Amino acid sequence: MAGEFAQQKKPIRWHIAVFLAPAVLVYTAVMIIPLFGTLQLSLFNAENQQRFFVGLDNFRKLFGDPRWSASFWNALWNNTWFFIIHMLVQNPIGIGLAALLSSPKLRFSAFYRTAIFIPTILSFVIVGFAWKLILSPLWGVAPNLLDLVGLKSLFTPWLGKEEYALTTLGLISVWQFVGIPMMLIYAALLSIPDEVIEAAEMDGITGMAQFWKIKLPLILPSIGIISILTFVGNFNAFDLIYSAQGALAGPNYSTDILGTFLYRTFFGFQLQTGDPYMGSAIASMMFLIILTGVCIYLFTIQTRLRRYQF
Amino acid sequence: MSRATASLPRTVGAHAALLAYTAIALFPVVVIVINSFKSRNAIFRTPLSPPTSETFDLIGYTMVLNQGDFFLYFQNSLIVTVASLFLVLLFGAMAAFALSEYRFRGNTLMGLYLALGIMIPIRLGTVAILQLMVASGLVNTLTALVLVYTAQGLPLAVFILSEFMKQVSDDLKNAGRIDGLSEYRIFFRLVLPLVRPSMATVAVFTMIPIWNDLWFPLILAPSEATKTITLGAQLFIGQYVTNWNAVLAALSLAILPVLVLYLIFSRQLIRGITSGAVK
Numbered sequence: 001m002a003g004e005f006a007q008q009k010k011p012i013r014w015h016i017a018v019f020l021a022p023a024v025l026v027y028t029a030v031m032i033i034p035l036f037g038t039l040q041l042s043l044f045n046a047e048n049q050q051r052f053f054v055g056l057d058n059f060r061k062l063f064g065d066p067r068w069s070a071s072f073w074n075a076l077w078n079n080t081w082f083f084i085i086h087m088l089v090q091n092p093i094g095i096g097l098a099a100l101l102s103s104p105k106l107r108f109s110a111f112y113r114t115a116i117f118i119p120t121i122l123s124f125v126i127v128g129f130a131w132k133l134i135l136s137p138l139w140g141v142a143p144n145l146l147d148l149v150g151l152k153s154l155f156t157p158w159l160g161k162e163e164y165a166l167t168t169l170g171l172i173s174v175w176q177f178v179g180i181p182m183m184l185i186y187a188a189l190l191s192i193p194d195e196v197i198e199a200a201e202m203d204g205i206t207g208m209a210q211f212w213k214i215k216l217p218l219i220l221p222s223i224g225i226i227s228i229l230t231f232v233g234n235f236n237a238f239d240l241i242y243s244a245q246g247a248l249a250g251p252n253y254s255t256d257i258l259g260t261f262l263y264r265t266f267f268g269f270q271l272q273t274g275d276p277y278m279g280s281a282i283a284s285m286m287f288l289i290i291l292t293g294v295c296i297y298l299f300t301i302q303t304r305l306r307r308y309q310f
Numbered sequence: 311m312s313r314a315t316a317s318l319p320r321t322v323g324a325h326a327a328l329l330a331y332t333a334i335a336l337f338p339v340v341v342i343v344i345n346s347f348k349s350r351n352a353i354f355r356t357p358l359s360p361p362t363s364e365t366f367d368l369i370g371y372t373m374v375l376n377q378g379d380f381f382l383y384f385q386n387s388l389i390v391t392v393a394s395l396f397l398v399l400l401f402g403a404m405a406a407f408a409l410s411e412y413r414f415r416g417n418t419l420m421g422l423y424l425a426l427g428i429m430i431p432i433r434l435g436t437v438a439i440l441q442l443m444v445a446s447g448l449v450n451t452l453t454a455l456v457l458v459y460t461a462q463g464l465p466l467a468v469f470i471l472s473e474f475m476k477q478v479s480d481d482l483k484n485a486g487r488i489d490g491l492s493e494y495r496i497f498f499r500l501v502l503p504l505v506r507p508s509m510a511t512v513a514v515f516t517m518i519p520i521w522n523d524l525w526f527p528l529i530l531a532p533s534e535a536t537k538t539i540t541l542g543a544q545l546f547i548g549q550y551v552t553n554w555n556a557v558l559a560a561l562s563l564a565i566l567p568v569l570v571l572y573l574i575f576s577r578q579l580i581r582g583i584t585s586g587a588v589k
Contacts, residue, residue: 015493023405030461037438115332123522236431
């Protein structure tokens with residue numbers, strides 16, 4: 001009772017509002033309102049400069065019109081494959097590197113960490129063009145290298161072939177971002193207390209067995225976070241494909257992902273003019289996909305992963 | 311104190327694997343940089359060897375510096391990055407302080423609201439952001455980019471900084487209150503200096519995606535006067551695709567500033583990640 005009474009008499013604490021206002025205002029005005037504005041815009045269309053409400057027509061067009069739906073499913077499938085490559089290649093390599101780096105008394109580990117993280121800080125433009133040059137049959141760096149190990153016959157212009165281009169770009173993206181899972185897992189491994197490791201050693205569990213039986217279960221929550229970060233990053237990707245293959249995501253749309261599809265639809269390309277309403281519809285679908293992924297993570301995966309408190 | 315895990319073959323194996331991966335990570339960067347200093351013939355004849363006195367040539371660099379307005383682009387990138395960084399750190403720290411210091415109705419809800427932006431990318435709102443910028447006359451200004459990047463950086467900044475601010479001792483703040491400091495002075499004079507290391511971490515995390523972004527400069531500010539270095543490099547390379555000297559030099563010039571910044575801040579970055587705020 002007394003506490004309640006005291007609280008009622010408290011003056012309004014304006015400083016809380018002052019501290020919160022700038023961040024909340026900018027965030028709401030530039031991020032949240034446009035986000036919902038885009039969702040709303042997907043329910044409209046325009047003719048002769050007149051905007052009118054069309055309900056779900058844009059989505060009906062996106063899924064019903066064979067030209068649109070073919071592009072959409074192509075982009076969605078490519079995007080899913082892009083994500084699968086990251087999950088199968090980037091995250092295991094990142095975990096492996098982190099496990100090596102965290103081995104006790106390893107010398108030069110700061111050097112390795114710094115060097116392996118360098119690609120992550122480079123812009124997509126640099127990464128895209130650098131790999132384009134290296135894989136280019138004109139220059140011949142890649143064939144020369146393969147020649148050194150006697151595998152020259154394997155070389156083809158990977159970025160120019162429909163069946164390889166997307167996988168190649170996925171691997172380039174893996175090359176660029178492997179530093180992030182490496183660092184996060186490394187941090188998680190370092191936070192495992194020595195007592196746990198020593199107890200395992202007492203019981204004769206060392207080396208690989210120690211990694212699989214003791215450390216891996218303890219870092220599962222971090223692996224979960226990495227997976228969802230990879231998911232959000234991949235389904236939002238655009239820059240690498242745009243830098244390496246252009247807005248048309250060639251050859252023959254084989255590297256088209258949702259980000260490039262959104263860009264082309266929104267701004268138009270070649271003969272097609274830009275369409276903000278269909279663009280919004282695609283952005284809304286991306287929003288739904290990412291939201292679904294995040295919800296699955298938050299409500300099923302994260303709650304089942306046990307967090308260990310030391 | 312010899313541990314069972316430090317046997318010799320194991321150590322050698324670990325170094326071999328790490329060295330191999332380091333080579334993969336650095337190889338493309340090294341190839342680009344060494345070839346940018348070579349003459350055109352040498353680039354094609356011996357792409358894998360470093361420049362010698364005969365093959366050394368700066369023609370690519372002179373071409374880049376004469377052709378594109380790279381100093382202007384660089385300046386634009388610098389202004390956008392520094393201004394957004396300043397606003398993210400200031401506004402983010404203020405909001406983080408409010409959330410971690412005071413108990414008030416809606417505190418948790420506000421925290422969740424601000425954290426939403428960590429998971430949902432701001433790019434999905436692009437269509438409406440462009441309309442907003444057109445309506446307010448901010449298209450093709452650096453202000454538009456600064457606003458967008460501030461909004462983009464805030465969620466993570468608030469999240470990380472409020473974790474750190476919870477660790478600042480209550481006794482210290484209360485001592486300040488007893489001495490008659492206002493809440494604002496407590497924040498600026500006592501708390502901010504104490505969380506400076508974590509601010510540096512947030513700064514690095516915020517800075518890299520802003521400097522490297524291609525999407526928003528391409529959409530909101532593609533005019534000649536407002537191009538950022540990332541967009542400028544993209545267009546320049548697209549135009550001069552067959553001029554290998556110029557392309558390699560432009561790529562090297564674009565790598566350099568980020569690399570220098572990274573090497574300066576890398577200890578801070580790694581300490582920030584490993585200190586547990588992002589776990």
